[in-house]
Amino acid sequence: MPSPGPPIGVGPTAAYMPMARGAPASAGDRIGRLGCAGESGRRVGAHVELFAHRRVVVVPAGVGMAPPLKASGAYVRAARCSYPVRTREPTGLLELDPRPGPFTLGDLFAIWGQPLSARRLAGFRAPPGTRVAAYLDGRLWPGDPRALPLRRHAVIVLELGGHVPPHATYRFPRGL
């Protein structure tokens, strides 16, 4: 396996560390076809990494988890209810409840309460004449990034305002 190359850090402004949820998810309201429910069965993992202007945008812990939350440091251990797509840690690791699936990346951003389109990525807009670049398992996704399938062990990279060679694989923790 090749060298990972130069490391990239999180960007310097608040936009690089967005909030974990908007008003609907905070209230546990239904978002599209997805509801917030108590702890369900086994979840599976997927990974999402975001870059804006060649800096990391953090996918926070607690996306898809309605307060009150039980947090421990950087992690969210429990919530009043969870959506079928959620994060419990700020690493980009997604936990998917496969039963109401299949999901798309649009579902993640809708639950998160952040914009995603060909020109928007969370709090960022693509510079004029450019678009959001989406990669699935290291390959460029040619269509609408919202339609990108969110399946078990999908490795997704989204970029805006500059290219970062995407990684194609991710080591998922056992059980996901």
Add this chain to the structure above:
Amino acid sequence: MRALLALLLGVAVLAAAAPAALADADPPSDVLLLQSVYYPYQPPVSDKLRRTLDSVVAASGKAGYPVKVALVESAVDLGAIPQLFGKPAEYAPFLGREIAFKSKNPLLVIMPAGIATNNVSAKAQQAIQGIKIDASKQSDGLVAAAIEAVPKMATASGHPVAAVPVPSSGSGNKGGGGTSPLIVFGAPVLLVALAALVAALRRRGDDEEDDDEDEDEQAPAEAST
């Protein structure tokens, strides 16, 4: 022509030398932005050791030495860059640059293969040279090494922090009171019961030996339904 060949060769060499991918998908880089210690996914660290390391790191911060600690037990802890597992000396500066945007904290990286640091003084580096990692204890072995290392690093850097004894973990916990009486007295009873069961089954097998052929003939018919 020669110049063109040289140019092509140069481009090929540069392409081969260039990193295949820029990466930032190693969990410690994200977690350490929000807390001081990254603990491994698996196996989970014992609560007692975790509490001890958290308090040692907090004491170090209070003493003016806000160290960050990454405990990497397996390649899973490195997410998209598993190729750095087993290479703490390469991973420590890499991780240090990833988390440097907020502040340049001293950084301690511990893997089963060894210990490495970033942004620490030569004295701090020297102070932890002799620390051994008990890799047989997996995640707990890494935590034990960190509990020993952090006070030494802080103290050697002019921020005295008292050393803390490493608590025993898991089955070695003195609070557990040794081997359970249930195991001491229950195991022989269970063995005797098992022996009796085996003997009873053998006797029954002898009694039914004559019927075996009939059962074998019926078995395929049952399976086909």
